[in-house]
Amino acid sequence: MKRSGTNPYDLPSVWDLDDEMEWAVQDLIPLSGITLFCAHSGTGKTWVAHAIAGAVANGQPFVGLETKQLPVLYLDRENPLVVVKRNLDQLGIGRVEEFRIWGGWNEKPPANLNELLEYAEKHRPFLVVDALVRFNPGDEQSAKDTSAFMQPIRQLANLGATVLLLHHTGKAATAKKYRGSSDIEAAVDMAYVIDGKPKNRAVHQLTMKNFKSRFAPGRDFTIELCPGRGFITLESQAIDPKATVKAIILEHPGRNGTEIKALAKEHGLSHQAVDHVLEELPSQ
Secondary structure, three states, rough: OOOOOOOOOOOHHHHHHOOOOOEEEEEEEOOEEEEEEEEEEOOOOHHHHHHHHHHHHHOOOOEEOEEEOOOOEEEOOOHHHHHHHHHHHHOOOOOOOOOOEEEEOOOOOOOOOOHHHHHHHOOEEEEEEEEEEHHHOOOOOOOOHHHHHHHHHHHHHHOOOEEEEEEEOOOOHHHOOOOOOOOHHHOOEEEEEEEEEEEEEEEEEEEEEEEEEOOOOOOOOOEEEEEOEEEEOOOOOOOOOHHHHHHHHHHHOOOHHHHHHHHHHHHOOOOOHHHHHHOHHHHO
C-alpha cells in the first residue's frame, strides 16, 4: 500500500503499511535507516565505510554478513583522492558502475544533503556521508543546530535511502562514543563506536561496539584488515580464539597447522582466526 496522504483525512492506516524489517548489511546496517560510525581520527572508520560501500555496490558479503545490492553514493569532504584510491586498492574493490564517489576533487564539491531528496526517492541508494562535521553548517554542540541538520537526513531515509554517517569521538569523558549534541544519537537508528589496534602504525584490527539499536539487539564485531583482500571477521568475544588454540595444542602435541585448524573448526573457530593466533604464538 502506498504511503501517500497529505492531511489527516487521507492518511493510510498504519496497520495496512508494510513494516518488514530488511538489512542493507545483515545485523549491521538497516535498510532505509540511519547508521552512525564514530571513531577517533585515523582509527579506520573510512576504511570500513569504503569496504562496506564496495560490498553493497557489488551485492557481496561484508565479513560474512549478507548485503543487499544497492547503488552507492559516497559523499566525501574529508579525504583527498590519493587516499580514496589507496583504500580501494588495498580493499580489493575494483571498478563497479554502481559505486560513485563524490569528493572534493570533482568540479563541484559534494552536494548538501537536502539537495539529494529527489535522487534518494528515485534511486533508493546507499548513501555515505564522510564526515558529519564537514556537512553540518551549524554548531554540533547545539541541540537546535543538530536537530535542524538531522531532519533532512531522516527525510532521505524516509524516501528510501540507506544512510551511513561517519563521525568523530571526542576527548572529554562525555564524548567517548561521539562528539557533539545528544541529538546526534537520538536521530539515528544504529550507532557504533570503532576502536583500533594498529600494526606498524597502519590500520589492522578494529572492534565495532554497538551503543544504539532501534531494530534488533545490537551486535559487536571484531574485524581485521588484510591488505589487498579487505576485511575478515574475527570470532566474537564469547569465544577466546587464543585460549582455544592453546588448549588444542596442549591436548594434541605435534599437530601441524592444518590439523590444528580442523580441530579448531569443531570449536567454531574459522581458519582466519586460527592463523591470526598461530602468527602470534612462538614457532616451537
